[in-house]
Amino acid sequence: MHRDRTTTGSPSALRRGACPTLAAPMQTGDGLLARLRPASGFFTVDAFLALLDAxxxxxxxxxxxxxRGNLQIRGLRAESVAPLSAAIAGAGIMPCEGIAVExxxxAGLDPSEVANSRPLARELADRIGDSGLHLAPxxxxxxxxxxxxxLDGVTADIKLVAQAASGQPLWHxxxxxxxxxxxxxGDEMIEAAMSVVGRIAACGPAARARDLPADRLPSSSSSLVKRDIAMSPVGRFDLGTHVVLGVAPTFGQMEAQAVRQLVLAAMAGGLSEVRLAPGRALLFVGPAGRETSALALLAKALGFVVEADDPALRIDACAGQRGCASARIDTxxxxEHLIAHAPALMDGSLDLHVSGCAKGCARPRAADLTLVAAFCDGQPGLGIVVGGRAGDSPVATKRLEDGACAITALGQWVAETIEKGESAAACLKRLGPARIAAAFSGARFNGIDHAGL
Structure with a gap:
């Protein structure tokens, strides 16, 4: 197994005598929400079971x-935050403090990586922690x-990327x-990254990289070669000395009782680590040669996504009315209706978002299409936003009881309109927001099942 077994906080935190705890929880529609990223980058199965109990x-x-691969614990109350933190600490889980370096x-397991990013990430995190700079959380x-x-597809204010050069990693x-x-x-790029961190801090405690003046960015002549698209985190990965099974809770949300069954089965099968991956996935890690097919079948039976081409992986959806009082629709x-009745939109070319309210918690950035709770003629409704965020103005809205029909009609219209060899994204771009709005708002309901929303 991977030898970096440390579950304590960063060396800089320990030098300061700190006792890391959970960051301040956020208020949501179903109580407080605590976000957790382990400092070690993984959980032991025993620690993860204790976390589920908590x-x-x-x-x-x-x-x-x-x-981004963080864990969120929902439904907390003000008085339950401290005992939750104590339970997490008791399980040997040390949350990241301060700015997380992802x-x-x-990392450290995959023989195809150019370099193990763990030592460099740990050193950069320590340097930032010791700097005393006031940075945006x-x-x-x-x-x-x-x-x-x-992580080419994951946005960042500062990113160090390794590529091979004459057999050695060159960091960009x-x-x-x-x-x-x-x-x-690596040492040179840590210095360069710290210089940028200092410049960002000089712009104010809420500043991000976008606030830097262009003339204050470092520059030289080196260029970064574009990499192939990253694989889906869902599936089995044979890594030489290790095997990994990746599964994903549908739309990123899961119940502790269901996950507990999965973790216990993983433990019985000889898998001893749990990691979280961007793309809302759980990774179970064990020694090479371990059988994972039974675990994958159990995960599927429990409602987890186990196939990399599952269309549910292409939709960002919040908890909705099932888990958040702020939501006004069952996201x-x-x-699920979008997947079943608008398959022309599910070819993987579109960023799709379903939001129970205008906050857009599941996807703060823009999406190609967003379906969001809205009002239509003063009644609860479903709106569609093109190329924007959940809080942007919809190009069209329908009454909630007619929302499923509108989704079906939009999918049918795209299927009938798309040209040979054209992706759904290219088709919608060609047709434009006005025609998308017309298709969504002018849906004909005869013979279209609209139950379930």
Whole structure:
């Protein structure tokens, strides 16, 4: 198994005598929500079982995996936060403190990676923690050594990316998603990254990379070669010395009781680690040669996604009315109807988002199409946003009872309109928001099943 077994906080935190706890929980429609990223980058199965017990005891028993691979524990109360933190600490789980430095979920295990990003990420996190700089809590920093599940598709304010050069890793610096052209050894790029961190801090405690003046970015002549698209985190990965099974809770949400069954089965099968992956996936890790087919079958029976081409992986959906009092629609029913009755939209070319309210918690950034709770003629309804966020103005709305019909009609219209060899994304771009709105709002309901929303 992977030898980096430390579950304690960063060295800098321990030098300061700190006792890391959960970050301040956020208020949501179903109580407080605590977000957790382990400092070690993984959970032992025993620790994860203890975490599930704590989620049941002190929260609602509902958990989310975010698009960036963080764990969220839902349904907390003000008085239950402290005992939850104590239970997590008692399980040997040390949450990340301060600014999290993210890395690929298989870092240190994947033989196809250019470099193990763990040592560099740990050093950069320590440098930031020791700097005393006041930084935005959501400042995103990534150290990406490559591999099957690299993080090219994950946005960051600062990103270090390794590519092979003459048999050695050459680290490239990106700022705000843009190449700076600066590249060098790991030590050199830590210095370059810290310089950018300092410049961001100088812009104010809420500043992000987008706030940096263009003339304050480093530059040189090196260029980063574009990599192949990262693999889906769902499926079996044979990594030489390790085997990994990736499964995903449908739309990123799961119940502690169901996950507990899965973790116990993984433990019985000799898998001893749980990791979280961008793309809302759970990764079970064990020694090479372990059988995972029975675990995959159990995961499927429990409602988890076990196939990389499952269309549910292409939709970002919040908890909806099933798990959040702020939501005004059953987001899962809307998403399931979209999959079943609008297959022309599910070719993988579109970013799709279903939101129970205008906050858009499941996907803060823009999507190609967003279906969101809205009002239509003063009544509860379903709106469609094209190329925007959940809080943007819909191009069309329908009464909630007519929403399923509108989704079906839109899917049928795309199927009839799409040209040979054209993707759904290209088709919608060609036709434009006005015609999308017309198809959605002018749906004909005869013979179309609209139950379930």
């Amino acid at each position: 989620a049941d005891a002190f929260g609602s028993g509902r958990l989310d995996i975010t698009a 890395m690929p979920p298989l 959501k400042l995103a920093i990534i150290v990406d050594g490559g591999g099957r599940l690299h 610096l990106l700022v705000g998603g843009q190449q700076t052209g600066l590249a060098g050894t 899962h029913a809307v998403a």
